[in-house]
Amino acid sequence: MNYILQNHDYTDDIVTTIMMFYPNEKYTQPTDTNEPCVISALQDGEAVAAYRKDGAATAEIHIKTDVSNEHSVRFALRTAVFRCLMQIKPIKAPWGTLTGVRPAKLVWKMWGEGLTDAEVYRSLSEDYFVTDEKISLAMKVAKSEKRIVENGRGKIGMYIGIPFCPTRCLYCSFTSYPLDKYEKKVDLYLDALEKEIKFTAGLIENLDLESIYIGGGTPTSLNEKQLERLLTMVSKNFKKPLEYTAEAGRPDTINLEKLRILKDFDVSRISINPQTLNDETLEAIGRRHTVSEFYRAFELARQAGHDHINTDIILGLPGENESHITNTMNGLERLSPESITVHTLAVKRASRLKETLENYDLTDFDLMEKMLDITAKRTAQMGMQPYYMYRQKNMLGNFENVGYCKQGCECIYNVQIMEEQQSIIALGAGGSTKTVEKTPQGDKIERIFNVKSVDDYITRIDEMIQRKEKGLEILKNE
Numbered sequence: 442m443n444y445i446l447q448n449h450d451y452t453d454d455i456v457t458t459i460m461m462f463y464p465n466e467k468y469t470q471p472t473d474t475n476e477p478c479v480i481s482a483l484q485d486g487e488a489v490a491a492y493r494k495d496g497a498a499t500a501e502i503h504i505k506t507d508v509s510n511e512h513s514v515r516f517a518l519r520t521a522v523f524r525c526l527m528q529i530k531p532i533k534a535p536w537g538t539l540t541g542v543r544p545a546k547l548v549w550k551m552w553g554e555g556l557t558d559a560e561v562y563r564s565l566s567e568d569y570f571v572t573d574e575k576i577s578l579a580m581k582v583a584k585s586e587k588r589i590v591e592n593g594r595g596k597i598g599m600y601i602g603i604p605f606c607p608t609r610c611l612y613c614s615f616t617s618y619p620l621d622k623y624e625k626k627v628d629l630y631l632d633a634l635e636k637e638i639k640f641t642a643g644l645i646e647n648l649d650l651e652s653i654y655i656g657g658g659t660p661t662s663l664n665e666k667q668l669e670r671l672l673t674m675v676s677k678n679f680k681k682p683l684e685y686t687a688e689a690g691r692p693d694t695i696n697l698e699k700l701r702i703l704k705d706f707d708v709s710r711i712s713i714n715p716q717t718l719n720d721e722t723l724e725a726i727g728r729r730h731t732v733s734e735f736y737r738a739f740e741l742a743r744q745a746g747h748d749h750i751n752t753d754i755i756l757g758l759p760g761e762n763e764s765h766i767t768n769t770m771n772g773l774e775r776l777s778p779e780s781i782t783v784h785t786l787a788v789k790r791a792s793r794l795k796e797t798l799e800n801y802d803l804t805d806f807d808l809m810e811k812m813l814d815i816t817a818k819r820t821a822q823m824g825m826q827p828y829y830m831y832r833q834k835n836m837l838g839n840f841e842n843v844g845y846c847k848q849g850c851e852c853i854y855n856v857q858i859m860e861e862q863q864s865i866i867a868l869g870a871g872g873s874t875k876t877v878e879k880t881p882q883g884d885k886i887e888r889i890f891n892v893k894s895v896d897d898y899i900t901r902i903d904e905m906i907q908r909k910e911k912g913l914e915i916l917k918n919e
């Protein structure tokens with residue numbers, strides 16, 4: 442879809458709104474004025490959106506705005522485009538004009554401004570066009586997060602990335618390298634990571650480390666010796682956090698010994714992710730493990746003493762419908778994990794799925810809605826509540842990812858990373874550190890990036906350390 446901006450440059454606001462109506466397309470400035478095009482303009486104190494075809498406007502919306510207030514201008518520009526395109530191509534938009542990653546954060550903001558629950562509800566419904574069901578979800582999540590966010594004030598979190606996996610999944614856009622090609626690099630990677638861990642430990646020794654999250658990739662792709670080495674580095678350099686998670690995402694990387702090593706090093710939460718409990722889908726998405734391997738991995742984890750296990754699933758995987766999701770939920774119910782994270786498939790730019798999109802019939806809105814409904818009902822029957830949530834670009838049906846858990850089994854790290862009230866230091870290739878500085882004008886968020894490529898991370902580790910030294914200066918005043 443083409444677009445033209447006039448008198449403003451809020452490209453991201455406009456393109457993400459257009460994406461809701463025209464997903465998985467190219468969004469470009471037109472070269473031919475007769476091509477269909479969305480025009481977003483700021484003129485005479487108004488946000489104006491028009492849809493133009495064959496040189497003539499076929500729909501046009503004007504919204505008054507306070508041009509001196511950036512928030513108000515962006516809100517009006519997005520709303521104008523949304524309402525204009527609703528006339529041209531009506532869609533079901535459960536989250537209305539909300540294009541951001543964290544809907545619960547908006548609830549927090551409104552509470553912070555003194556709005557009551559009823560006023561928050563009204564605003565989400567009338568100003569943002571969010572459906573009743575999603576408002577209720579956002580408010581439940583925001584309430585559940587409140588306690589965790591408040592308990593974590595003045596503390597920090599940590600992410601450590603292990604960017605290796607047995608194979609690359611169809612939908613993956615993470616920093617992840619297949620082990621068959623990168624096996625020889627793993628020890629060099631751990632050498633570099635050790636340097637970064639030691640240096641960072643010196644920088645944060647006086648800070649209160651609330652959570653550590655070892656993710657990836659798949660940390661359990663490391664062999665037993667490497668896993669032990671990694672966990673030793675962590676325990677030697679950092680105080681024991683309140684919560685210590687390690688992803689053991691791929692069942693084909695897990696054995697009893699690795700699970701025992703995780704337990705011995707006081708890892709308090711692990712995540713074993715089937716994504717689906719249907720073998721033909723697992724094969725189609727390139728996971729290279731079976732449903733029975735997942736069951737076995739889960740049982741071994743219980744045998745090793747893990748009493749806090751999360752399982753991730755994805756809705757909208759190729760060929761799946763309600764019966765597949767019911768089957769997946771039946772299997773999970775038998776295992777009784779402490780939490781289940783339900784993802785909606787997103788077509789991410791760096792994924793194989795995006796490259797080969799023409800080979801797939803993406804799940805439509807109605808089916809996605811039914812499948813989400815099944816997971817919401819089944820998790821409730823399992824005694825779980827939604828406790829965190831986020832959205833991504835290009836999610837099927839513009840829905841959301843939701844973490845459900847049994848009482849007291851919330852993942853602190855997941856909540857803190859979403860709500861951005863706490864600094865989170867990220868180590869390893871692709872790590873993106875976020876510092877949150879409390880100022881009289883509000884929270885000031887800065888990021889420090891590590892390079893994504895494993896090879897660059899290994900050769901440029903001293904530069905990564907220098908970036909951290911400079912960027913984490915701010916934490917000394919905490």
Ligand code: SF4
Binds near residue numbers: 614615657
């Ligand atoms: S297991 Fe996760 S990180 Fe690894 S390839 Fe699959 S989606 Fe990517």
